[in-house]
Amino acid sequence: MTDSQRRVRVLVAKPGLDGHDRGAKVIASAFRDAGFEVIYTGLHQTPEMIVSAAVQEDVDVVAMSVLSGAHMTLFPRVKELLDEAGADHVLVTGGGIIPEADMEALEARGVGRLFGPGTRTTDAIAYVKEWFAQRETV
Amino acid sequence: MPDSSAQSTTADLAKRFRAGQVAALARAISIAEDQRPGFEELLHELLTAGPTASRVGMTGPPGAGKSSLVAHVAHAYRAQEERVGIVAVDPTSPFSGGALLGDRIRMNDLATDAGIFIRSMATRGSLGGLAATTKEVLDLVDAFGFERVLVETVGVGQTELEITAAADTVVVVLVPESGDAVQAMKAGLMEIADIFVVNKADRPGAPRLAKEIRQALHLRAGHGVQEPSGHHGVDLTQVARDARPTSTPAVDSEGWDIPVLETNALDGTGVEALVEALGRHRAWLDSSGELDARRRDRARGRVRDVVEREMRRAAWSSMKLQAALDEGVDRIATGAATPYSVARELLAQLLR
Amino acid sequence: MSTLERDVLSRAELDALVREQEEQLADLRSRLAEWQRAFDSSEKRDAAFATVSGREIEPLYTPLDRAEADDVDALGLPGFYPFTRGPYASMYRTRLWTMRQFAGFATAEETNARYKYLLEQGQTGLSVAFDFPTLMGYDADHARALGEVGVCGVAVSSLDDMEALFQDIPLDRVSVSMTINGPAIILFAFYVAAAEKQGLSADVLRGTVQNDILKEYQAQHAWVYPPEPALRLIVDMFEWCTEHAPKYNPISISGYHIREAGATAAEELAFTLRNGFEYVERGIERGLDVDLFAPRLSFFFDVHSDFFEEIAKLRAARRIWARGMREKYGAKNPESWRLRTHAQTAGVSLTAHQAENNIVRVAYQAMAAALGGTQSLHTNSMDETLALPTEKAVRIALRTQQILAHESGVPNTIDPLAGSYYVESLTDDLERDAEAIFAEIDSIGGVVHGIEQGWFQQRIATSAMRQQRAIESGERVVVGVNRFTDGSGAIEIETLTMDPEVERRQVEYMAKMRAARDDQAVARTLAALTEACHGDGNLFPKILDCARAYCTLYEIRHGMEQVFGSYKEPVSF
Structure with missing residues (x-):
């Protein structure tokens, strides 16, 4: 062994009851193609399920897709539960139908950048790579 | 460092x-x-305490329902208040080095159960159905205190022999769509299975597949067939002319009777029988001394792995050896040496 | 008098006719060769000449593209087999399409007010959008509903909410479409019970409940039960409606969500029709007379951005359905052959950047829907990718349809694009593609097996990924997103935000309702339902009893779940 085989590990999740997983699947595939290890949880996840998976999988990033309008409930809840579980080093990011004002409000609460409709997958990949390169090593 | x-x-x-x-x-x-x-x-x-958990490996082709069966078996163990660690291996993309690990989808019911731990692993280029470090990961899950450890292989179709070195009990899961018993035999599955499961038992072809596997196991064990079969125009009773009495069960060389079970992972049919068979196999492992033998084999393999890995690292991290290699390649190019003579020189240096 | 107008041709006349046609074809071929040279020597734009679905398009279509076609049989006439040119003889000359805007948000009271506004604005049908908890069969006060109550639609957790939703809207005079699937039979029971409260019996009800569970497994993912019991409930609806609510459509077989999830036009067409045939087979298996239930099956297609492909898709859909129903399923009643459809413009084609441009996209898509011969239409609001639509955006969307109907002249003649070499070729191509996909579905063991294996889901995801790549590489232009992006910065339009109080209020209503109802009746009707699930009788009357007793959505869902179990998503990458 010479180099450690560190890969970016990302949990891609669909929280809430909304079943539109086109965006989640597209980003999951794009992350895979970017060399990330993507754990896909499937649909209808509660914040508790997502955080439990994030801890067990020791991921660097939790990426969620929310199109249901419930983003103001779901993103902060996941962030809060991660912090409680001692996983405050995990980046919480995602996308969906999220008004800009809400994105800012969520960022102020410790959530990472969020991406609206029409985002290029390459932008999301670049964001995660940059964050990963600059994160505090844990 | x-x-x-x-x-x-x-x-x-x-x-x-x-x-x-x-x-x-x-x-x-x-x-x-x-x-x-x-x-x-x-x-x-x-890893000071040594292995204590019962380790079950599930292998079989993609779409055979391994994840669903793992989830069902885990549920059954949870019902007995046993804690279950699950390791699921999926392939790494050879193009990007990334991976899409989707086995948790099938285990969502278990997601927030504190007595369950699920970890997804990518093969990271390793062949043979497991990742290079899956065995270490299983050791860690075992050492953490889970009574049951379940590991699911990639299931890309090739024979996943590594599972035999990682698990105490190997369950081979097949479905009617994955081919007939002859193909299973050719793929070497008869050699690795401690238990056969024919999943999707409601599909046409499932009972026949189960029957064929039973017959194949009997033939392999040197017995005749239980029932004559006229399906393929080949009369197996003729093939196994000196058949023994048909009541003798299929028994492998060490005395374990390999069961062939039928399940439906969609609704859980047959899972109870599978859990029961897993229990029996475990008891047999204990009583026959086979468990101890398998664990000793695993430990031996692990030491060899570490030694080989360290030797490789020691070899190729040495500047001197690298230089000797470069120089040797030059000589090979001019015809003054062969790869074999250069290798001998390098080994001599390394082992000095 | 032309020779064609006489019944019998002499041998000599026939030969002359054939000769004449051969000469014409030869002439056309030589002219085409000349054109081809001119075309080849012309400079070409650097663009992908393909549809949104990736179908390569020829630069020119001529009669030679359809030399084999028999248009008398393949097209027929409007209102006649095989209905390629439209399901009705007089189409929009008799009645324009129904302008039906999907709406629903917050509580039943607030949605009720929006409905009254829309009816005053000239809308001719109502369409209920439920919130996600309702779509999944959870009550507003269930733990899993947290944060989603009344957000993307209206929360209807019991008969009480359904009564409030249609307060002062006489259900015998308005046609109501309900978009609900997994728990559709329960919401339909609430609806029937609400009509009873208005003193109406089910036989006067007009409208549609989506109730298409197969596409939920494939694309939209709002399921409750596994496929077999879910299909049983759908056939129960067919059976009950045939007898008691003959004007009501108990299903709307939907391609919309399949397409929105990423399928191509051909996949949308094929999956939807194959799902439709699956329901027909299930009805026949139950012993229902196909000609009694098939006339009430309705459809719902997406109308995406590629103008001609979408028109061709709707025309092909009618032809494939008619042929299948008559030839394969032996339906004798022409009503069973007639595919009637609702259409909606493509939500997925809207952009967040320069959102006003969406008005134009929607207008073209709406025109394609009308040229394709739709029976009703929802036009999307320009701001839907940003948030819930504002009243202004909804009004513009409705006005778009009114301009199309009353100013553009499009509805003046029936199927105006028939005979277009291009549109007819595309119609034929789509039909052929659909037949090929049907064969594939058969080869994997049919629809339900395909769902359980994740085959449909996988295929849709692959198509979605291909389209995403085409946009990111610039191969497919999206104005304001990957080209002409000046002014694509900040979002300029006002959006509607939800009041977080809604959830709290809804939970309060539920508490009051629970306190007021007869607990014994609740327990009794629920127990009877669960018991009935073990048998094979029609479950709708039992569900209706539960609804009348004010059992909640989740209580009824759970009552059946104890026997049926719940659906688990297959892994599909």
Whole structure:
């Protein structure tokens, strides 16, 4: 062994009851193609399920897709539960139908950048790579 | 090279691991999986007690329903208040080095059960159905205190022999769509299975597949067939002309009667029988001394793995050896040496 | 008098006719060769000449592209087999399409007010959008509903909410479409019970409940039960409606969500029709007379951005359905052959950047829907990718349809694009593609097996990924997103935000309702339902009893779940 085989590990999740997983699947595939290890949880996840998976999988990033309008409930809840579980080093990011004002409000609460409709997958990949390169090593 | 801070982190991690913190197990797995600096020291620190869990491996082709069966079996163990660790392996993309690990989808019911731990692993280029470090990861899950450890192989179709070195009990899951018993035999599945499961038992072809496997197991064990079969125009009773009395069960060379079970992972039919068979196999492993033998084989393999890995590292991290290699390649190019003579020279240097 | 107008041709006349046609074809071929040279020597734009679905398009279509076609049989006439040119003889000359805007948000009271506004604005049908908890069969006060109550639609957790939703809207005079699937039979029971409260019996009810569970497994993912019991409930609806609510459509077989999830036009067409045939087979298996239930099956297609392909898709859909129903399923009643459809413009084609441009996209898509001969239409609001639509955006969307209907002249003649070499070729191509996909579905063991294996889901995801790559590489232009992006910065339009109080209020209503109802009746009707699930009788009357007793959505869902179990998503990458 010479180099450690560190890969970016990302949990891609669909929280809430909304079943539109086109965006989640597209980003999951794009992350895979970017060399990330993507754990896909499937649909209808509660914040508790997502955080439990994030801890067990020791991921660097939790990426969620929310199109249901419930983003103001779901993103902060996941962030809060991660912090409680001692996983405050995990980046919480995602996308969906999220008004800009809400994105800012969520960022102020410790959530990472969020991406609206029409985002290029390459932008999301670049964001995660940059964050990963600059994160505090844990 | 671990510095003092890394050592203190290792000590802290080990403490949290022993205190039963799931995040510590998860991190220890990452360290082992990535082979981060100091991972062997960490494993040494954590794996002092030796294996205690019952380890079951599930293998079989894609779409056979392995994840669903793992979930059902885990549920059954939870109902008996046993804690279950699950490791699911999926392939790494050869193009990007990334992976899409989707086995948790099938296990969503278990997601928030504190008695369940699920970890997804990518093969990271390793062939044979497991990742290079899956065995270490299983050791960690075992050491953390799970009574049951279930591991699911990639299932890309090729024979996944590694599973036999990683698990105490190997369950081979087949479905009617995955081909007939002859194909299973050719793929070497008869040799690795402790238990056969024909999943999707409601599909046409399932009962026949189960029957064919039973017949194949009998033939392999040197017995005749239980029932004559006229399906394929080949009369198997003729093939096995000196058939023994048909009541003799299929028994492998060490005295374990390999069961062929039928399940439906969609609704859980047959899972009870599978759990019961797993229990019987475990009891047989214990009573026959086979478990001890398998564990000793695993330990022997592990030591060899580490030695080989370290030798490789020692060899290729030596500047001197690298220089000798470069120089040797030049001589090979001019015809003054062959790869074999250069290798002998390098080995002589290394082992001096 | 032309020779064609006489019944019998002499041998000599026939030969002359054939000769004449051969000469014409030869002439056309030589002219085409000349054109081809001119075309080849012309400079070409650097663009992908393909549809949104990736179908390569020829630069020119001529009669030679359809030399084999028999248009008398393949097209027929409007209102006649095989209905390629439209399901009705007089189409929009008799009645324009129904302008039906999907709406629903917050509580039943607030949605009720929006409905009254829309009816005053000239809308001719109502369409209920439920919130996600309702779509999944959870009550507003269930733990899993947290944060989603009344957000993307209206929360209807019991008969009480359904009564409030249609307060002062006489259900015998308005046609109501309900978009609900997994728990559709329960919401339909609430609806029937609400009509009873208005003193109306089910036989006067007009409208549609989506109730298409197969596409939920494939694309939209709002399921409750596994496929077999779910299909049983759907056939129960067919059976009950045939007898008691003959004007009501108990299903709307939907391609919309399949397409929105990423399928191509051909996949949308094929999956939807194959699902439709699956329901027909299930009805026949139950012993229902196909000609009694098939006339009430309705459809719902997406109308995406590629103008001609979408028109061709709707025309092909009618032809494939008619042929299948008559030839394969032996339906004798022409009503069973007639595919009637609702259409909606493509939500997925809307952009967040320069959102006003969406008005134009929607207008073209709406025109394609009308040229394709739709029976009703929802036009999307320009701001839907940003948030819930504002009243202004909804009004513009409705006005778009009114301009199309009353100013553009499009509805003046029936199927105006028939005979277009291009549109007819595309119609034929789509039909052929659909037949090929049907064969594939058969080869994997049919629809339900395909769902359980994740085959449909996988295929849709692959198509979605291909389209995403085409946009990111610039191969497919999206104005304001990957080209002409000046002014694509900040979002300029006002959006509607939800009041977080809604959830709290809804939970309060539920508490009051629970306190007021007869607990014994609740327990009794629920127990009877669960018991009935073990048998094979029609479950709708039992569900209706539960609804009348004010059992909640989740209580009824759970009552059946104890026997049926719940659906688990297959892994599909």
